[in-house]
Amino acid sequence: MKRTSIGSTVNLQKFIKMIEGYSFNDKLLAVVISPFSQGNITEVPSVKSAPEEIERMMGFMFIVAGEAEMSIDYANYKFRENHWVELRPTADVRLLNYSDNFSACIIMVSESFILDTLLDKKPIPVSHFVDARESPCMEITDEELEALKHSADRIIYYMRREHHFKKDMLHNTFYNFILEASNMFHNRDGVRKQLNSLSRKETIIRDFMILVEKNAMTEHNPSFYSDKLCISTQYLSIILKDITGHTANHWIAKKITAQAKILLRTPNLTIKEITDKLHFADQSSFGKFFKKHTGMSPKKYREDFSSPR
Numbered sequence: 001m002k003r004t005s006i007g008s009t010v011n012l013q014k015f016i017k018m019i020e021g022y023s024f025n026d027k028l029l030a031v032v033i034s035p036f037s038q039g040n041i042t043e044v045p046s047v048k049s050a051p052e053e054i055e056r057m058m059g060f061m062f063i064v065a066g067e068a069e070m071s072i073d074y075a076n077y078k079f080r081e082n083h084w085v086e087l088r089p090t091a092d093v094r095l096l097n098y099s100d101n102f103s104a105c106i107i108m109v110s111e112s113f114i115l116d117t118l119l120d121k122k123p124i125p126v127s128h129f130v131d132a133r134e135s136p137c138m139e140i141t142d143e144e145l146e147a148l149k150h151s152a153d154r155i156i157y158y159m160r161r162e163h164h165f166k167k168d169m170l171h172n173t174f175y176n177f178i179l180e181a182s183n184m185f186h187n188r189d190g191v192r193k194q195l196n197s198l199s200r201k202e203t204i205i206r207d208f209m210i211l212v213e214k215n216a217m218t219e220h221n222p223s224f225y226s227d228k229l230c231i232s233t234q235y236l237s238i239i240l241k242d243i244t245g246h247t248a249n250h251w252i253a254k255k256i257t258a259q260a261k262i263l264l265r266t267p268n269l270t271i272k273e274i275t276d277k278l279h280f281a282d283q284s285s286f287g288k289f290f291k292k293h294t295g296m297s298p299k300k301y302r303e304d305f306s307s308p309r
Contacts, residue, residue, distance in 0.1 A: 035102070
């Protein structure tokens with residue numbers, strides 16, 4: 001097995017070009033990893049040049065051949081052929097090991113692209129395959145793998161060619177892709193196969209990350225999360241620091257900062273309204289928090305984002 005490491009927060013435009021990847025407006029990405037492209041994986045650029053939108057992208061991977069070991073939110077998993085893997089928008093993802101014949105396809109999509117895709121479409125229970133509480137992985141049949149490959153190939157086909165209705169075709173082909181994924185879960189009545197038994201500490205970290213993703217906008221205190229996990233705040237901090245290298249406050253602040261950037265890029269929201277949405281006492285408190293974690297004021301961030309690039 002070769003050994004390498006890939007973070008989910010990388011410069012995707014460069015990454016996808018290096019390993020047979022395609023992009024549509026940084027909203028929909030398709031990456032093919034094959035034995036012919038593995039030599040480039042170690043050349044992934046620094047996280048410092050990552051686009052902001054990456055934190056709000058959902059990832060779906062299906063493995064065509066070989067096997068790989070990945071770390072997802074600091075819990076290690078072993079995946080092999082005919083495995084379907086889900087990556088939450090804020091998950092910390094690293095590829096640790098992979099076999100020489102490892103081949104997989106990764107579809108990454110922004111939340112805004114998903115919402116646009118589902119507009120005026122028949123509602124489907126998307127949440128049942130993006131809420132990977134028990135395991136981010138599920139074993140699929142050969143027939144299901146072929147259906148996913150066909151759907152992914154159609155996405156890549158329209159990414160590669162010029163088409164007057166390219167955006168519409170990509171929305172339709174991605175809709176077909178998630179319908180195939182939904183069908184897999186419908187066939188199993190929504191039950192996942194637990195492929196890896198997590199340790200107690202790994203389970204706590206996984207559940208903490210899920211809670212932060214759902215509640216950080218309104219709950220800024222680590223005690224809220226430790227209460228939900230039925231452990232002391234001190235024990236939660238010890239576990240997080242030991243395994244992730246960061247405290248609970250770090251992960252909460254990271255999520256709040258990411259959400260603040262998204263809201264600041266929304267033109268029709270005032271900074272006062274953003275302050276209220278993020279449950280800060282006042283604009284001064286929000287401004288101090290944002291500058292501490294980004295090095296600039298909310299106003300400066302908004303101005304820089306709005307200026308021509």
